[in-house]
Amino acid sequence: MQVAIDMGLDITFLENIPEEYRRDIIEQELRSRGLSMPGRQPENMDMASFIASVADPNIRREIYAGLDEATLATLPPNLLSEARMLHE
Numbered sequence: 787m788q789v790a791i792d793m794g795l796d797i798t799f800l801e802n803i804p805e806e807y808r809r810d811i812i813e814q815e816l817r818s819r820g821l822s823m824p825g826r827q828p829e830n831m832d833m834a835s836f837i838a839s840v841a842d843p844n845i846r847r848e849i850y851a852g853l854d855e856a857t858l859a860t861l862p863p864n865l866l867s868e869a870r871m872l873h874e
Contacts, residue, residue: 834861847872 801808831839833853840846850858850869858869 833857834865837861837865 803811837846837849840849846868850872853869858866861869
């Protein structure tokens with residue numbers, strides 16, 4: 787499963803650095819955008835919960851754009867509908 791949030795970093799770069807550094811970079815970016823995931827680590831959160839925690843519609847659009855069809859199919863109906871509307 788791959789999520790693309792435009793952080794100015796190559797997803798390949800993020801995938802190839804140690805987990806603790808990747809987590810720190812992602813958390814720092816989310817904080818800089820006014821987002822947070824209190825009490826939850828990104829790697830422990832399922833995709834539907836992660837998307838639901840993102841309030842900024844532009845970031846949600848970026849997340850949906852980076853999801854493949856198999857991952858989209860795992861979303862609950864309300865999020866799948868939102869993703870389909872944004873793709874149109």
